[in-house]
Amino acid sequence: xxxxxxxxxxxxxxxxxxxxxxxIIGGAATFISLxxxxxxxxxxxxxxxxxxxxxxxxxxxxxxxxxxxxxxxxEDEKSFFWSxxxxxxxxxxxxxxxxxNVLGDFxxxxxxxxxxxxxxxxxxxxxxxxxxxxxxxxxRPRLIVMDTMNFWMxxxxxELDKTIAMVDVLTINDEEARQLSGEYSxxxxxxxxxxxxxxxxxxxxxxxxxxxxxGDQVFFAPALPLEVVFDPTGAGDTFAGGFIGYLAQTRDISxxxxxxxxxxxxxxxxxxxxxxxxxxLVELTKAEIEERxxxxxxxxxxxxxxxEG
Amino acid sequence: xxxxxxxxxxxxxxxxxxxxxxxIIGGAATFISLxxxxxxxxxxxxxxxxxxxxxxxxxxxxxxxxxxxxxxxxEDEKSFFWSxxxxxxxxxxxxxxxxxNVLGDFxxxxxxxxxxxxxxxxxxxxxxxxxxxxxxxxxRPRLIVMDTMNFWMxxxxxELDKTIAMVDVLTINDEEARQLSGEYSxxxxxxxxxxxxxxxxxxxxxxxxxxxxxGDQVFFAPALPLEVVFDPTGAGDTFAGGFIGYLAQTRDISxxxxxxxxxxxxxxxxxxxxxxxxxxLVELTKAEIEERxxxxxxxxxxxxxxxEG
Numbered sequence: 001x002x003x004x005x006x007x008x009x010x011x012x013x014x015x016x017x018x019x020x021x022x023x024i025i026g027g028a029a030t031f032i033s034l035x036x037x038x039x040x041x042x043x044x045x046x047x048x049x050x051x052x053x054x055x056x057x058x059x060x061x062x063x064x065x066x067x068x069x070x071x072x073x074x075e076d077e078k079s080f081f082w083s084x085x086x087x088x089x090x091x092x093x094x095x096x097x098x099x100x101n102v103l104g105d106f107x108x109x110x111x112x113x114x115x116x117x118x119x120x121x122x123x124x125x126x127x128x129x130x131x132x133x134x135x136x137x138x139x140r141p142r143l144i145v146m147d148t149m150n151f152w153m154x155x156x157x158x159e160l161d162k163t164i165a166m167v168d169v170l171t172i173n174d175e176e177a178r179q180l181s182g183e184y185s186x187x188x189x190x191x192x193x194x195x196x197x198x199x200x201x202x203x204x205x206x207x208x209x210x211x212x213x214x215g216d217q218v219f220f221a222p223a224l225p226l227e228v229v230f231d232p233t234g235a236g237d238t239f240a241g242g243f244i245g246y247l248a249q250t251r252d253i254s255x256x257x258x259x260x261x262x263x264x265x266x267x268x269x270x271x272x273x274x275x276x277x278x279x280x281l282v283e284l285t286k287a288e289i290e291e292r293x294x295x296x297x298x299x300x301x302x303x304x305x306x307x308e309g
Numbered sequence: 310x311x312x313x314x315x316x317x318x319x320x321x322x323x324x325x326x327x328x329x330x331x332x333i334i335g336g337a338a339t340f341i342s343l344x345x346x347x348x349x350x351x352x353x354x355x356x357x358x359x360x361x362x363x364x365x366x367x368x369x370x371x372x373x374x375x376x377x378x379x380x381x382x383x384e385d386e387k388s389f390f391w392s393x394x395x396x397x398x399x400x401x402x403x404x405x406x407x408x409x410n411v412l413g414d415f416x417x418x419x420x421x422x423x424x425x426x427x428x429x430x431x432x433x434x435x436x437x438x439x440x441x442x443x444x445x446x447x448x449r450p451r452l453i454v455m456d457t458m459n460f461w462m463x464x465x466x467x468e469l470d471k472t473i474a475m476v477d478v479l480t481i482n483d484e485e486a487r488q489l490s491g492e493y494s495x496x497x498x499x500x501x502x503x504x505x506x507x508x509x510x511x512x513x514x515x516x517x518x519x520x521x522x523x524g525d526q527v528f529f530a531p532a533l534p535l536e537v538v539f540d541p542t543g544a545g546d547t548f549a550g551g552f553i554g555y556l557a558q559t560r561d562i563s564x565x566x567x568x569x570x571x572x573x574x575x576x577x578x579x580x581x582x583x584x585x586x587x588x589x590l591v592e593l594t595k596a597e598i599e600e601r602x603x604x605x606x607x608x609x610x611x612x613x614x615x616x617e618g
Contacts, residue, residue, distance in 0.1 A: 088493060184397060187536045208517040211534060220608050222529040225520060227496045259611040290615050299529050300609045302568040306599050 002042040003248040004114060004141070005032050006133050007123020007237070008103060009047045009071075010080035013096075014233050014276060017088050024277040025057055027080065028123030028147065031234035033066050034281040035241025035268040036121070038289060039249040041065030044114040046133065048102045051075035060282070069111040077102045090229045091206045110136045119248040122146040123237060127156055127163040134166050143253050145169040145244050146198075147236065150176050165197035171240055173204045186211060187218075200258065202243070204236050212262050214255050221262045224270040224295060231276045235269045238281065242268030267292040311351040312557040313423060313450070314341050315442050316432020316546070317412060318356045318380070319389035321586060322405075325540050326397055333586040334366055336389065337432030337456065340543035342375050343590040344550025344577040345430070347598060348558040350374030353423040355442065357411045360384035369591070378420040386411045399538045399582075400515045419445045428557040430549060431455040436465055436472040443475050452562050454478040454553050455507075456545065459485050474506035480549055482513045495520060496527070509567065511552070513545050521571050523564050530571045531608060533579040533601070540585045544578045547590065551577030576601040 007029030014021045029047045036043055043066045051074065058068055083097035108129055115138045122130045124147045134144065146167040152160045153176065164170060170193060178184055181192035190201045190213035201213040207229065209222040243258075243265035250257055267289060274280045316338030323330045338356045345352055352375045360383065367377055392406040417438055429450045431439040439455060455476040461469045462485065473479060479502060483495060489505075490498035499510045499522035510522040516538065518531040552567075552574035559566055576598060583589045 185534075185536050185538070187534050205517070208514070209531070218534055218608060219611070220531040220534070221611075222518070222531065225494075225496050225527055225529070227494050229494070256612070260613050263611055263613060293613060294615060297613065299527060302528070302530075302572055303565070304569050304572060304602060304606065306603060 001040050001248050001251060002044065002117045002119065003036055003040050003244060004044045004046065004117040004120045004133075004137075005029050005036065005066075005123065005241075006046040006108060006121070006130070007032055007125055008080050009049045009053060010082060010103075011052075012233055012277060013081075013083040014231055015085040015096075016090070016231050017086070018228070018230055019276070021276050023081070025054065026082065026234060026277055028125070028234075028237045030278060031237035031272065031281070032121055032123050032241035032244070033061055034064070034278055035238045035265075035272075036245030036248070037061075037064040037066060038268070038284065038286065039242070039245035039264070043067065044070060044111075044117055046070035046108050046110060046114070048072040048074065048106045050077040050079040050102050053079045067113070070109060070114055072102075072109065074102050084233070086232065090232050093232075108133050108136070115139070118142045118251070119244055120144045121240060121244040122167070123240070124149050127152055127160040131159070131163045131166065134163075142251075143168050143244075143247065145171065145240065147171045147240055148176070150179055153179050161196065164193075167198055169200040169202060170198040171202040171204060171236070171243075173206070173236070177201070177203050187213075190218075202262070204239065206232065206235070210239065210262060210266060212258060214258070217255055219255075219259045219262060221259075221266045221296070222299060223266060224292070224299065226270065226273065229273045232273050233277065235272045238272040239265040239269040241265070263293060263296050264289075267296055310349050310557050310560060311353065311426045311428065312345055312349050312553060313353045313355065313426040313429045313442075313446075314338050314345065314375075314432065314550075315355040315417060315430070315439070316341055316434055317389050318358045318362060319391060319412075320361075321542055322390075322392040323540055323542050323585060324394040324405075325399070326395070327537070327539055328585075330585050332390070334363065335391070335543060335586055337434070337543075337546045339587060340546035340581065340590070341430055341432050341550035341553070342370055343373070343587055344547045344574075344581075345554030345557070346370075346373040346375060347577070347593065347595065348551070348554035348573070352376065353379060353420075353426055355379035355417050355419060355423070357381040357383065357415045359387040359411050362388045376422070379418060379423055381411075381418065383411050393542070395541065399541050402541075417442050417445070424448070427451045427560070428553055429453045430553040431476070432546060432549070433458050436461055436469040440468070440472045440475065443472075451560075452477050452553075452556065454480065454549065456480045456549055457485070459488055462488050470505065473502075476507055478509040478511060479507040480511040480513060480545070482515070482545070486510070486512050496522075499527075511571070513548065515541065515544070519548065519571060519575060521567060523567070526564055528564075528568045528571060530568075530575045530605070532575060533604060533608065535579065535582065538582045541582050542586060544581045547581040548574040548578040550574070572602060572605050573598075576605055
């Protein structure tokens with residue numbers, strides 16, 4: 001039950017209709033690791049931060065079972081910084097500031113102790129870096145999941161396509177699925193993306209839930225209707241972390257188990273949005289997760305017998 | 310298992326990215342009746358059409374168990390006409406033409422033979438007309454479901470509120486729920502709308518599915534991911550017709566049975582969008598409906614045991 005997590009660790013400054021933050025801890029690898037740590041205690045982290053990144057937060061990750069030998073700390077440089085403002089619908093946002101800093105020339109070093117890992121989660125990063133990680137693994141892992149975004153489709157399509165061809169599961173949002181495939185229908189988009197390499201496609205639709213496609217099979221998980229969506233930052237990464245964490249814990253990559261993993265991922269994401277940044281995730285208990293999963297069961301379960309009584 | 314259906318019967322001219330139609334048969338009561346007729350054979354129709362409305366279509370409805378004593382035919386006038394153009398996302402549209410014609414002074418007459426009806430579906434119409442229908446029923450039906458739209462919130466809010474206070478179930482889309490309640494969160498919107506009268510709220514989200522709220526309970530049904538959404542016109546009415554038709558057939562208004570009714574409604578709506586207008590609905594078989602409901606079961610069912618093994 002080993003999991004390699006690669007991605008950004010960063011500072012975010014967030015504005016929502018409900019408030020704004022100073023620089024708080026964010027980044028794809030941060031959210032993925034925090035979510036996955038609820039399921040698996042052998043997480044191997046590959047990331048880069050500057051000297052400004054809080055050491056106590058790294059120690060805290062270590063107590064949760066996250067190995068940090070692959071975390072590069074560049075003491076004289078600054079961590080990646082992103083600032084954004086969410087619109088009222090909380091599904092769209094404007095980027096205000098992006099400072100790559102240490103991420104600009106990130107060379108993802110894989111420590112020897114990380115080799116032989118079973119599951120890999122490639123958080124959103126440049127496709128070149130994601131590709132390097134795969135190439136630097138001595139053995140092919142059981143499952144490689146890759147997240148990406150429209151930005152790379154715009155500026156690095158060729159490299160992106162090469163990387164996508166190397167992974168098992170691709171996670172993108174609905175607009176990105178349309179952009180990547182050139183198909184408006186998500187069913188058609190999935191078929192097209194399967195010809196590019198991945199055998200599984202997860203389409204994240206934010207407050208409208210998530211779809212899992214595999215061959216001709218499709219599974220849908222809703223997002224939990226919440227009274228307050230406080231801050232969506234990191235929800236997609238948290239979803240991915242719950243998904244891959246559950247798979248790594250159960251070591252079962254059947255379609256039926258992926259359905260369960262999608263539900264656990266959705267449950268984790270529903271916590272993420274309740275507070276700013278990682279605030280809600282760091283305080284989470286197993287009992288809360290089970291209670292939340294039960295809410296998902298209640299939300300979608302129905303009992304129809306199609307045999308006439 | 311009697312059902313009163315009130316609503317428009319009309320001509321539509323539709324443009325979508327996939328094609329356009331001349332005047333074809335549409336209208337809320339048309340779609341509702343066609344969908345409900347798959348479940349219940351005592352449908353009592355109240356509507357008004359002009360002399361231009363095709364008599365064979367009315368005869369066809371009658372063969373499906375729709376009583377038309379309450380259908381007023383104004384031979385010298387014209388039927389309601391709506392024309393619209395859908396955007397690429399198929400969730401938004403522009404109205405090109407609205408000609409009220411016979412609907413302008415519609416006085417919904419309830420024949421004596423219609424009295425004592427158990428279930429009522431008020432399709433989208435002016436709230437005054439919907440209210441008149443309720444007032445003209447000698448006995449309170451078991452369940453009154455009301456559909457409405459943003460237009461009435463803009464131009465007749467006071468009358469609308471009065472009518473909403475008289476019904477059991479309100480069906481609106483997500484934007485309308487936000488407009489009606491002044492709340493952005495759909496969970497908060499539902500709570501607010503419950504203080505206005507209805508005990509159940511169905512929020513239709515088009516391709517993103519539907520939510521059923523009742524007290525603190527919530528149920529979610531997805532829309533079926535389709536390769537082609539050809540024409541969404543009437544999908545909401547078809548959903549409502551399947552919903553109320555299933556309830557009228559089973560005569561069970563428990564929350565658990567409403568969940569099933571939502572799934573059957575969603576299945577009916579998924580057929581509606583496959584062709585222009587009523588084309589797909591008039592040719593539908595029971596076997597096709599059961600097969601489609603099975604697809605919904607496959608789409609959302611998962612098996613999680615929360616007791617640690």
